[in-house]
Amino acid sequence: MAPLRVEGPFDLALTTARFRAFGSDRACLWHEDGLLRVVGGREVRIEAAPGGVDVKPLDAETEPVVRKLLGLDFDLGGFYTWAAGHPRLGSLAARFAGFRPALTPDPFEALVTSITAQQVSVRSAVAIRNRLIERFGERVARAWAFPARERLAAASPDELTAVGFSGRKAQYVVGLARSDLDLEVLAGLPDEDVKARLVAVRGLGEWTADWFLARHLARPRAWPAGDLALRKAVAALYGDVDVRAAGARFEPFQNLSAHYLLAQFLTP
DNA sequence: TACCAGGTAAAAA
DNA sequence: TTTTTACATGGT
Numbered sequence: 001m002a003p004l005r006v007e008g009p010f011d012l013a014l015t016t017a018r019f020r021a022f023g024s025d026r027a028c029l030w031h032e033d034g035l036l037r038v039v040g041g042r043e044v045r046i047e048a049a050p051g052g053v054d055v056k057p058l059d060a061e062t063e064p065v066v067r068k069l070l071g072l073d074f075d076l077g078g079f080y081t082w083a084a085g086h087p088r089l090g091s092l093a094a095r096f097a098g099f100r101p102a103l104t105p106d107p108f109e110a111l112v113t114s115i116t117a118q119q120v121s122v123r124s125a126v127a128i129r130n131r132l133i134e135r136f137g138e139r140v141a142r143a144w145a146f147p148a149r150e151r152l153a154a155a156s157p158d159e160l161t162a163v164g165f166s167g168r169k170a171q172y173v174v175g176l177a178r179s180d181l182d183l184e185v186l187a188g189l190p191d192e193d194v195k196a197r198l199v200a201v202r203g204l205g206e207w208t209a210d211w212f213l214a215r216h217l218a219r220p221r222a223w224p225a226g227d228l229a230l231r232k233a234v235a236a237l238y239g240d241v242d243v244r245a246a247g248a249r250f251e252p253f254q255n256l257s258a259h260y261l262l263a264q265f266l267t268p
Numbered sequence: 269t270a271c272c273a274g275g276t277a278a279a280a281a
Numbered sequence: 282t283t284t285t286t287a288c289a290t291g292g293t
Contacts, residue, residue, distance in 0.1 A: 114275095121273035124291045166289045168277080205276050229274040262274080 004066065006052040008077050011098030013048070015070055017266040018102060023126035026133040026144040027109065028069070028102075038138075038145035039065045046070070071100035073218065079256045088237045089250070092260045101259040103215050107183035108176075109146040110216040111198075114208040115172050116165075131163035153177035172203025186212075191219055214255045223247035223254035233261040 016035050019025040029036040034047035039062045046066060047054050055066050067073055083093040104110040116132070117125035136147035136155065152173055160170035181201055186194050191213055198209040207226040214222035224230055225244040234243050250257035 118275040119273070119288080120275090120290060121292070124273075124289090127291065128289095161289090164290060166287095168288060172276085203276070207275055211274085224274080227274045231274085265274085 003049055004052050004055050004058060004063065006070075006072055009098040010052070010070075010072075010100065011096075012046070012053060012070070014096060014099045014263070014266070015102050021266045022122040023130070025126065026130045027137070027146040029143050031142060035069075036141075036143040037065070037069060038140045038143045041140060041145070043141040043143045065105045068103045068105040068218070071103050071218070074100055074256060075220075076100060076256070079253050082253055083257075083260075086249075089257055089260065092263065096260055096263045099260065099263055101215065101218070101255065103218055105216075106146060107186065107212070107216055108149045110212055111176060111183075111204065111208065112147075112152070112173055114211050115169055115176075115203055118169070118205075118208070128164040132160070132165075135159070135163050149177050149183075169203070175202055176204070187217060191221065214258065219255060220252055221254045223250070223258060227258075229262055229265060230258055233264065237261070 012035075013033075016028070016030060019028040019035070020030045024030065027037070034045050037044050037046070042057065042062075044062050044066065045056050046069075053066070053070065055062060058066075080093050080097075083090045104113060112132075113125075113129060116129045120128075133144050133146060136151050136159075138145045155174060155177075157165075157167065157170035157174050160173055161167055165173065179201055181197065186197060189197070194213060194217065195206065195209040198204045198212060199206060207224060210222055210224035210226070213219040214224060223244075225247060231243050234241065234246055238246060238249075247254050
């Protein structure tokens with residue numbers, strides 16, 4: 001296997017914990033101490049190695065996807081230096097050293113995943129999403145490719161309710177797939193413009209838009225203030241404060257701060 | 269068995 | 282304009 005160097009501390013198991021902490025994620029499958037992911041129709045295996053990770057196959061197509069998937073482009077060193085001056089967050093940073101936000105490399109997958117997670121528990125969302133993947137995705141070796149936008153655009157809402165979607169969420173997903181929203185252009189827009197474009201689509205609210213900024217576009221200042229788990233984490237550390245306003249406390253590392261606040265839910 | 273869970277849109281007030 | 286309600290599954 002070819003090595004991919006990772007700068008600074010890095011803990012692969014902790015970084016990928018969210019792909020198994022609430023049920024086994026079919027599209028990011030943890031198997032025999034490594035992560036399996038379909039990239040461009042090929043199965044890619046990622047496992048820990050001294051100084052970074054081993055990736056097979058590693059080439060011009062897979063490397064940028066793996067970098068996104070493992071959150072390798074976050075400024076973790078800068079975050080740790082900053083966090084050292086903030087007692088409560090600093091202790092979280094030390095406790096979860098080497099943790100990076102695992103990103104969703106594909107924008108359509110990121111949005112559909114958020115729709116499945118709206119309102120219901122994460123475990124419910126994972127169970128329903130896995131059935132969606134097995135019904136509409138494609139299997140490559142042991143891994144599964146998340147369903148393509150064109151495939152879900154061709155589906156009927158009834159086919160989605162059959163795998164556990166509510167009637168309304170089935171409409172959201174099919175409607176999004178069939179919409180004229182250009183998902184690739186969003187990466188070139190500032191945060192507020194991205195949110196405005198997403199929220200204009202039926203089924204995508206502010207919570208979904210914030211997580212898209214955080215976990216797909218890796219925007220440093222993304223802060224999903226409406227997230228119930230993040231609200232609980234903030235309350236546990238800082239008391240009964242306004243969560244939206246509390247985001248200013250973490251400037252300019254809101255995204256990393258949110259992920260470290262939520263990291264405590266990843267370990268038993 | 270109820271009730272809650274990492275929301276959203278639409279109806280009602 | 283602000284507040285309430287329906288939504289549907291999985292876990293406890």
